[in-house]
Each structure stands twice: as C-alpha cells, then as structure tokens.
Amino acid sequence: MKIQWNPFLYREMKRYAGSRSFYVWLVVYEIFLALVTGVGYNVVLRTGWAHIMDYSGAAYLYFILSGILGLTVLVMVPSVAAGSIASEWENQTMELLLTTAVTPSQIVAGKLLASICMAILLVIAGVPFLAVSFILGGIQQKHVLEFVLLMIIEAVFIGSIGVCMSAFSRKTDGAGVRSYLVTLGVSIGTPLIAGVVYIIINAYRGSRYMAGQGGLGEIMLILLCNPVVTTASLLTDQMGYGNKFQEILCVLGPVPDFFLEHWCLISAVVQLMISLVLLFISARRIKKYYL
Incomplete structure (x- = not known):
C-alpha cells in the first residue's frame, strides 16, 4: 500500500x-542544548564541602530546557508559515497551483505541515536532553510525551496564524510582520488586556471590587488561547506547582474550578478549534481568489 504524501510536505x-x-543548524542546536544540559547537571551534581546534592535542580533544568524548546516553536513557526502562501502570491505561481488537481484545502494543509515540520523536528531532537532528567528522578516518561504533544499542538496553532496571515498578504515581508504581531498579541497582549481591564474597573468601582472579591476572574479565560500560558500550566503541574499557577489565574477573582483543574486540556482544545477556523478562512480566501 503506497502512502499518499501531501505534495507540499513532501x-x-x-x-x-x-x-x-x-x-x-541541527548540529549547532544540539550542541547548544548539550551545553545547557551539561552546565545544568554540573551544578546539580556539585556536592561541595557539605557533600549534598540538590536533586530538585533536575526538575528546574527540565523546566529550562522545555522553555528553550517552546521558545523555538514560538519564534520559528511564524516566520516560516508567513511565507508559505504569500510567496505563491508574490511569485505569481498561485494560479498555476490552482489549475492542478490540488484543492485549496490541500494547499493550506500542506503549507501548514511544511511550516511546522522543522520546528517539530527540533523539538524531537531535544527530547533526549529532556530524558536525561530520568536519571535523577522527578520527571516521568509521560511528562516528556505530554510536553512533546503540547508542542505539536502549539506549532499547529501558531502555524495556522501564520498561514492565515500569509493567505491575506501579497508580500512575504508583510505576512511575516502580521504573523509576528498576531502571535505576540496572543502571547503578550492577552495578559495585558486582563491587566488593563482589572486596573480600569477597580479604578472606577472602588476597593470593594478588588481581586478575589469582584467578578473579574472570567476575564482570565482569554488566556486559554495563549500558548505561553498553556505551556506554563503544563510545566508547573508536572513540577508540582499547579496550585501556585491556579493562584495566579485567580488574581483578578475566582475562576470556575472546571477551567482551573483542566486548564491545559481545555486550552489545547480551544487552540485547535481556532486553528481549524483559521485554516478554513485561509482555504476560503484561496478559493475566492480562484473564482
């Protein structure tokens, strides 16, 4: 049985x-991760005069390495995805593509997969360094698998933003700027919105509506579409700081318990749904151009 690869991904x-x-670049990236891992474990295993090892440092090193991999996805995917469709507009090859048997949906799906494959490869390349944490304990195999699965979901979400911006841009540079602006808006803008709303409402309503007493906790639900917060929720839960993370989410007021207990899962589902909507819009944009 022959597997039919998407032509763009192939x-x-x-x-x-x-x-x-x-x-x-792959070797350079691996060397960088190896240096971070080596320095980190050198600090963890250094006993000194007291002959005491701080094994909890292994969990913190796992957190740092995971942050590096997450930052790789956040930085790399928008730049690659932004030029996926815009380059076809710019090079005037979109009409040629649409005259083939490839449908607009296949174009969008292929461009998305091609945009995220490099980031996913780098994340998978970093898994052996995360797995070193098994030596000292504190991190389980399922934790690494959960993190890799979440990075794939975040790559799809961020990549769908880039593909959508690319579908509505005629120039690669413009698509790149829009893609990064939207990604930064989702990652940094959503916490700023929650903070601004909190300041404005409390400034007009007085101290009796201070955090923890007013009904402002629902504002934090906009962070469900924030990939940075989603990754932080998973890592803090794996490291045993899930309660601290929940306290931060409730800084504006009580958040429904269902969202607090399943924040990472709900956030991943929400982002996948947004991704489907963005990809549908991108396909409609290409189809409208063809018609």
Whole structure:
C-alpha cells in the first residue's frame, strides 16, 4: 500500500533532507542544548564541602530546557508559515497551483505541515536532553510525551496564524510582520488586556471590587488561547506547582474550578478549534481568489 504524501510536505521534507545548512543548524542546536544540559547537571551534581546534592535542580533544568524548546516553536513557526502562501502570491505561481488537481484545502494543509515540520523536528531532537532528567528522578516518561504533544499542538496553532496571515498578504515581508504581531498579541497582549481591564474597573468601582472579591476572574479565560500560558500550566503541574499557577489565574477573582483543574486540556482544545477556523478562512480566501 503506497502512502499518499501531501505534495507540499513532501517537497519541504525533501528540501530539508538535501540541504547542508539544515544539518549544520541541527548540529549547532544540539550542541547548544548539550551545553545547557551539561552546565545544568554540573551544578546539580556539585556536592561541595557539605557533600549534598540538590536533586530538585533536575526538575528546574527540565523546566529550562522545555522553555528553550517552546521558545523555538514560538519564534520559528511564524516566520516560516508567513511565507508559505504569500510567496505563491508574490511569485505569481498561485494560479498555476490552482489549475492542478490540488484543492485549496490541500494547499493550506500542506503549507501548514511544511511550516511546522522543522520546528517539530527540533523539538524531537531535544527530547533526549529532556530524558536525561530520568536519571535523577522527578520527571516521568509521560511528562516528556505530554510536553512533546503540547508542542505539536502549539506549532499547529501558531502555524495556522501564520498561514492565515500569509493567505491575506501579497508580500512575504508583510505576512511575516502580521504573523509576528498576531502571535505576540496572543502571547503578550492577552495578559495585558486582563491587566488593563482589572486596573480600569477597580479604578472606577472602588476597593470593594478588588481581586478575589469582584467578578473579574472570567476575564482570565482569554488566556486559554495563549500558548505561553498553556505551556506554563503544563510545566508547573508536572513540577508540582499547579496550585501556585491556579493562584495566579485567580488574581483578578475566582475562576470556575472546571477551567482551573483542566486548564491545559481545555486550552489545547480551544487552540485547535481556532486553528481549524483559521485554516478554513485561509482555504476560503484561496478559493475566492480562484473564482
């Protein structure tokens, strides 16, 4: 049985496999992770005069390495996804694509997969360094699997933003700027919105509506679409600081317990639903251009 690969994904993977620069960057990335891991475990295993090892440092090193991998997805995916469709507009090859048997939905799906494959490969390449935490304990195999699965979901979410911005842009540079602006807006803008609303409402209503007493906790639900907060919720729960994370979410007031207890899962589902909507809009945009 022959597997039918999406032509865009096949072309992108073939380009990576034949590119010398891809392997150079992969080696550099692996060396960087190895240095961070080596320095971190050197600090953890250093006993000193008291001959005491701080094994809890292994969990913190896992947190740092996970943050680096998450930052890789956050930085890399928008730039690649932004030029996925915009480059076709810019090079005037979109009409040629639409005359083939490839549908607009296949174009969007292929462009998305091609945009996130590099980031996912780098995340998978970093898994062995995360797995070193098994040596000292505190981190389980399921934790690493959960983190990798979440990074794939975040890559799809961020990539769908880039693809959508690319579908509505005729220039690659413009698509890149819009993609990063929307990504930063989702990652940084949503906490700022919650903070501004909190300040404004408390400034006009007085101290009796201070956090913990007023009904402002629902505002924090906008953070469900924030990939940084979603990743933080998973990592803090894995490290045993889930209660601290919940306290931060309730700083504006009580948040429904159902969302607090299942924040990461609900957030992942919400982001996947938003991704489907953005991809549908992108496909409609391409189809409208063809018609």
